[in-house]
Amino acid sequence: MNNLFSLKGKKVVLTGAAGFFGTYFAEALLSAEADKVFCVDVSEPGLADLKKRLGASSSKQVEYVVLDQGDQKMVAKVFGKLAEHGVDVLINNSFVFGAPTGFAPARGRIEDATFEQLQKSFESGIYWSIQATQIFAEASKKSDKPLSVINLGSMYSVVVPSPTLYEGFDYYNPPGYSMAKTGLVAFTKYTAAWMGPLVRANILCPGAIPNDEKKSANSEQNKNDAFRQRMIDRTALKRLGHPNDLVGTVVFLASDASSYITGQMIVVDGGWTIV
Ligand SMILES: NC(=O)c1ccc[n+]([C@@H]2O[C@H](COP(=O)([O-])OP(=O)(O)OC[C@H]3O[C@@H](n4cnc5c(N)ncnc54)[C@H](O)[C@@H]3O)[C@@H](O)[C@H]2O)c1
Numbered sequence: 001m002n003n004l005f006s007l008k009g010k011k012v013v014l015t016g017a018a019g020f021f022g023t024y025f026a027e028a029l030l031s032a033e034a035d036k037v038f039c040v041d042v043s044e045p046g047l048a049d050l051k052k053r054l055g056a057s058s059s060k061q062v063e064y065v066v067l068d069q070g071d072q073k074m075v076a077k078v079f080g081k082l083a084e085h086g087v088d089v090l091i092n093n094s095f096v097f098g099a100p101t102g103f104a105p106a107r108g109r110i111e112d113a114t115f116e117q118l119q120k121s122f123e124s125g126i127y128w129s130i131q132a133t134q135i136f137a138e139a140s141k142k143s144d145k146p147l148s149v150i151n152l153g154s155m156y157s158v159v160v161p162s163p164t165l166y167e168g169f170d171y172y173n174p175p176g177y178s179m180a181k182t183g184l185v186a187f188t189k190y191t192a193a194w195m196g197p198l199v200r201a202n203i204l205c206p207g208a209i210p211n212d213e214k215k216s217a218n219s220e221q222n223k224n225d226a227f228r229q230r231m232i233d234r235t236a237l238k239r240l241g242h243p244n245d246l247v248g249t250v251v252f253l254a255s256d257a258s259s260y261i262t263g264q265m266i267v268v269d270g271g272w273t274i275v
Pocket of ligand 1 (some may be wrong): 015016017018019020021022040041042043046067068069070092093094095096097152153154155205206207208209210211214
């Protein structure tokens with residue numbers, strides 16, 4: 001039974017690897033004995049921190065790849081090279097949080113979200129997953145090797161942020177985020193329908209998991225106890241999530257245990273979206 005969830009012999013590409021979730025995903029992939037994890041991120045210092053955290057014992061299993069996914073030519077080159085290794089799993093986890101996508105401090109509400117904010121949301125929230133999938137799916141076709149694509153959605157792939165959650169606070173979740181994460185669901189299903197059976201694609205939709213560990217665009221709201229309590233109140237399991245709540249699903253979707261699952265949204269949100 002244990003072998004079903006083993007990633008022995010599998011090579012994984014993980015984007016946004018230096019981020020809050022990425023760090024835990026990398027650790028979980030290593031624990032599941034992945035053959036190789038290509039940890040991709042634009043942040044060189046972030047990758048250096050990750051390297052420290054994963055430790056010397058993982059040095060044979062991990063390769064750190066500095067890449068700006070906003071540079072399409074460079075992505076084609078670097079991912080093209082990685083694809084030559086015979087990648088089994090692609091985890092599309094990167095996203096641009098912060099002012100460029102309308103998160104704090106420069107905010108764009110639905111009434112005044114700018115073209116630039118929406119463009120960055122759709123570029124990083126949808127297009128980066130599309131470009132990576134195209135490259136690794138093409139390689140999988142050429143080599144006749146299965147590929148499991150895991151996209152990172154959100155509870156806001158399922159519902160939009162409720163205005164009542166933010167009532168009385170200065171912050172909110174910008175519209176481009178939910179729109180991008182919803183579009184990513186359609187892309188996931190499209191991939192599953194059109195690139196199968198060799199390629200499986202699923203979308204993991206996490207709930208409220210405040211980043212308490214790294215500096216983030218949402219630091220202000222993450223630290224506000226009244227706001228945190230409001231998020232807890234909306235969650236059936238009456239607690240906020242932690243990246244460790246997600247890693248089981250990541251390993252499951254990467255492994256052969258999920259071999260008959262494709263085009264699905266796996267919502268790991270403590271019950272946020274059920275009412
Ligand atoms: N934290 C949450 O509560 C939450 C909830 C639901 C979904 N998600 C989704 O999970 C994923 C990870 O979220 P997180 O909280 O770990 O965010 P994070 O900001 O900590 O991680 C995102 C990573 O993407 C990288 N990145 C940004 N721009 C890049 C570029 N140009 N090229 C390459 N890499 C780039 C960043 O450097 C960062 O390490 C995202 O897709 C996010 O939308 C997060």
